[in-house]
Amino acid sequence: MKQQDLDGFREYATTRRGYLRRTAYLLCGDWHLADDLVQDALAKLYVRWRRVRAKGTVDSYVRKMLVNGYLATHRRSWRREVSTPQPPELAAPSSTDDGTRELLVRALAGLPPSQRTIIVLRYWNDLSIEQTAATLGCSVGNVKSQAARGLHHLRAALDAAMFEGVQP
Amino acid sequence: MSHHPAGTPEPARLRAAFEPARLRAALATLVADEPALPSTVDDVERRGRRLARRRLTGLAAVFLIAGAGVTVGVVGLTGPGTDSGTPTAAGVPGEPAAEAPGGNPAAGGPAGAADGPAGVSDGPAGVPGGPAGVPGGPAGTGLAVGFPVGSAVDAVLTALPAAVTLGDLPMDIHWREGGRLDLPVTGGAGEATLALEVTDGGCAATLEPAGLLSAAELETVAGAVCDAWRAAGSPAIVPGGPVGEEQPEYANR
Numbered sequence: 357m358k359q360q361d362l363d364g365f366r367e368y369a370t371t372r373r374g375y376l377r378r379t380a381y382l383l384c385g386d387w388h389l390a391d392d393l394v395q396d397a398l399a400k401l402y403v404r405w406r407r408v409r410a411k412g413t414v415d416s417y418v419r420k421m422l423v424n425g426y427l428a429t430h431r432r433s434w435r436r437e438v439s440t441p442q443p444p445e446l447a448a449p450s451s452t453d454d455g456t457r458e459l460l461v462r463a464l465a466g467l468p469p470s471q472r473t474i475i476v477l478r479y480w481n482d483l484s485i486e487q488t489a490a491t492l493g494c495s496v497g498n499v500k501s502q503a504a505r506g507l508h509h510l511r512a513a514l515d516a517a518m519f520e521g522v523q524p
Numbered sequence: 525m526s527h528h529p530a531g532t533p534e535p536a537r538l539r540a541a542f543e544p545a546r547l548r549a550a551l552a553t554l555v556a557d558e559p560a561l562p563s564t565v566d567d568v569e570r571r572g573r574r575l576a577r578r579r580l581t582g583l584a585a586v587f588l589i590a591g592a593g594v595t596v597g598v599v600g601l602t603g604p605g606t607d608s609g610t611p612t613a614a615g616v617p618g619e620p621a622a623e624a625p626g627g628n629p630a631a632g633g634p635a636g637a638a639d640g641p642a643g644v645s646d647g648p649a650g651v652p653g654g655p656a657g658v659p660g661g662p663a664g665t666g667l668a669v670g671f672p673v674g675s676a677v678d679a680v681l682t683a684l685p686a687a688v689t690l691g692d693l694p695m696d697i698h699w700r701e702g703g704r705l706d707l708p709v710t711g712g713a714g715e716a717t718l719a720l721e722v723t724d725g726g727c728a729a730t731l732e733p734a735g736l737l738s739a740a741e742l743e744t745v746a747g748a749v750c751d752a753w754r755a756a757g758s759p760a761i762v763p764g765g766p767v768g769e770e771q772p773e774y775a776n777r
Contacts, residue, residue, distance in 0.1 A: 362569075369565045378555040387559055395568055402572025403579065457553050464554075479547040507547075 357405065365405045368414060369398050376422060382476045383426045385465055393429075397421035419481070420491050423473055430469045463513035471506035478503055577693065584697040585674045591698060591764035592670055670762030673697055675752050676705055676720060683748035687711050688736055703761040711736045720749055722761050727753065 357365070373394060380390035400421045401408060408417045464472055470492070477488045478499075489499045681690060691708030699705050703722040708715060709731070716736045721728045727750035729742045737745070753759070 365572075366565050366569070369568050373561065373565070373568075374558075377561065378558060381555055381558070382551055391562055395563060395571055398568045399571035399575045402569060403576045456550065460550055460554060475547070476551070480551045482548070 357402075361406050361409075364409060365402055368401075372415075372418070373398070376418065379419075379476060379481060380422055380426065382464070382480055383423070383473060384429065385461065389429065393422055393425045396425050416487070416491065419477075423477070423491055426473065427469055459514065460510075463510045466513055467506055467509055471502050471509065474499055474502045475506045475510070577690070580693050580695070581674050581677055581697075584693060584695065585672060587696065588673050588698050588764050592762040594764075670699070670764075671722065671753055671756055671759045673699065673705065675756060676722070676749050677707065679748040679752035680707060680718065680720070680745055683741075683745040684709070685737070685741055688741075691715060698764045699761050701763050709736055718745070720746070722749060722753055726750060 376394045376397065377387075377390050380393040381387055384390055384393065397418050401414070401418050404417070408414050464475070467475065473492065474488055477483045477491060478485070483491065485496050485499050485503075488503075489496045492499070677690065677693070684690070688709055688711035691710045693707070697705075697707075705720045705722070707718045707720065709718045710716075713736050716734075717732050718737075719730045719732065721730075727746040729746040729749070731737050731742060
């Protein structure tokens with residue numbers, strides 16, 4: 357890679373790494389895996405940097421690599437989540453957290469990967485329905501229906517949590 | 525009227541948090557406690573370089589397979605191999621012990637031992653005597669026989685000392701006549717070309733210009749390549765490479 361290209365790549369990676377990492381965390385819910393996903397996506401970008409930058413599609417390319425990487429981890433059997441009798445270690449709620457955070461973590465974790473991806477792309481990355489469909493390589497109608505189902509699941513999880521909260 | 529115990533979120537506020545318009549703020553709370561980044565951009569770059577190198581090696585292997593298939597086919601058509609110092613492709617006519625992997629076992633005898641002056645029969649594809657090393661006869665294609673460049677490259681990678689690594693592999697990397705393979709290596713002292721030579725008699729590694737690797741390290745590299753070659757069953761070294769400057773014209777087929 358030429359020095360000029362290398363400088364461009366380094367600048368992009370430096371400025372966007374944090375944002376990509378937060379997106380990856382919202383997708384997978386694990387900071388370690390999020391780091392891995394971001395490194396993978398940026399390494400792929402490194403290989404095709406000149407071509408992707410020339411097309412002006414750097415953000416969408418790296419986002420696609422990130423999403424593909426996340427969805428691939430769910431397809432690999434050795435990386436599938438394993439049910440345990442005790443809930444995994446959770447971060448202690450901060451003093452300002454009234455419980456919303458933990459509820460949201462659980463609600464997101466309960467979503468199927470595709471719905472979770474769409475929720476994150478639509479409501480965290482602020483992508484349009486068309487951009488989300490392009491990232492996932494699916495139809496606009498599919499994104500709409502999956503987003504609606506995802507929100508429905510989140511609300512259902514909320515109702516269930518509240519129901520548990522009012523039990524005597 | 526429902527009550528909610530202390531510590532549980534207030535329902536109306538929660539419902540609002542799950543509304544699309546406010547979901548972003550809710551998601552932001554999840555990443556508020558983001559830990560420090562464990563890696564640097566240098567790590568990403570290194571990973572990218574490794575990935576690029578792997579892809580190049582894969583591409584080179586594809587070229588080699590295609591090139592070796594054509595080369596071996598040409599050898600089979602033009603006559604027996606005469607290079608006795610270097611292992612040649614299995615199944616080349618004139619090597620009575622060799623058997624082409626695509627030969628028909630039911631027909632018996634080694635491939636290339638069939639009738640016909642150059643080991644090519646007029647029979648259907650797949651019969652013994654088809655171009656050596658190309659299973660399925662003249663009309664077929666198959667995996668090239670021989671020691672893969674990728675295996676040799678992997679062996680070198682594992683044997684090189686920490687301060688020295690492989691440089692960017694050329695697109696047309698391939699085994700040369702005499703079982704020779706040239707690999708670029710880089711290290712603190714600069715760049716050099718590592719020349720491997722794999723023959724029946726053993727393996728050798730030399731460096732041009734010298735300096736990056738000591739004699740003992742070169743011996744280690746040669747030993748690793750030899751081990752890999754033996755582990756692969758001491759296959760033939762098939763000289764090959766891109767056939768021409770341009771890709772074949774698939775569209776006209």
